[in-house]
Amino acid sequence: MRTVISTETLYSDFVKKVEAISEQTLPSCYQCGKCSAGCPMCFAMDLLPNQIIRLAQLGLEDDITKANTIWICASCITCSVRCPRGVDLARVMEALRLITSRKNIDQVQIPEIPKETIAELPQLAMVGGFRKLTA
Ligand code: SF4
Numbered sequence: 001m002r003t004v005i006s007t008e009t010l011y012s013d014f015v016k017k018v019e020a021i022s023e024q025t026l027p028s029c030y031q032c033g034k035c036s037a038g039c040p041m042c043f044a045m046d047l048l049p050n051q052i053i054r055l056a057q058l059g060l061e062d063d064i065t066k067a068n069t070i071w072i073c074a075s076c077i078t079c080s081v082r083c084p085r086g087v088d089l090a091r092v093m094e095a096l097r098l099i100t101s102r103k104n105i106d107q108v109q110i111p112e113i114p115k116e117t118i119a120e121l122p123q124l125a126m127v128g129g130f131r132k133l134t135a
């Protein structure tokens with residue numbers, strides 16, 4: 001599918017919502033990539049943290065939703081500490097999770113998890129994961 005950037009996406013409600021919830025100014029990011037260079041979880045992400053904020057700047061909500069990045073993010077705040085522009089990317093990630101969660105889309109299908117896997121998972125990780133990944 002073709003990605004279309006327009007004034008509608010650039011000035012969309014989505015961009016305004018991300019900025020309002022995260023209390024960050026998205027255009028402050030100048031794509032230096034220091035956030036991604038320090039992110040301990042980027043090995044498992046479809047898109048790197050700096051790519052996610054770029055998509056957020058452009059208002060490309062669907063592309064963000066299709067990637068696993070915001071769910072893999074561990075909220076460790078390394079990106080926020082490293083950013084030379086003072087962008088708190090961890091807050092942007094949280095805002096994106098909140099906006100996506102409000103669409104009531106489950107990121108994991110609990111009935112489809114094999115019983116053997118559930119038996120092996122630490123209970124705390126399971127409860128925490130379900131809170132984060134289910135609507
Ligand atoms: S470190 Fe900051 S300025 Fe650099 S890409 Fe990441 S969010 Fe943007």
Ligand code: SF4
Pocket residue numbers: 035038039040041042049072073074075076077078079080089090093
């Ligand atoms: S808060 Fe998320 S995106 Fe930022 S460095 Fe940690 S895991 Fe990566």
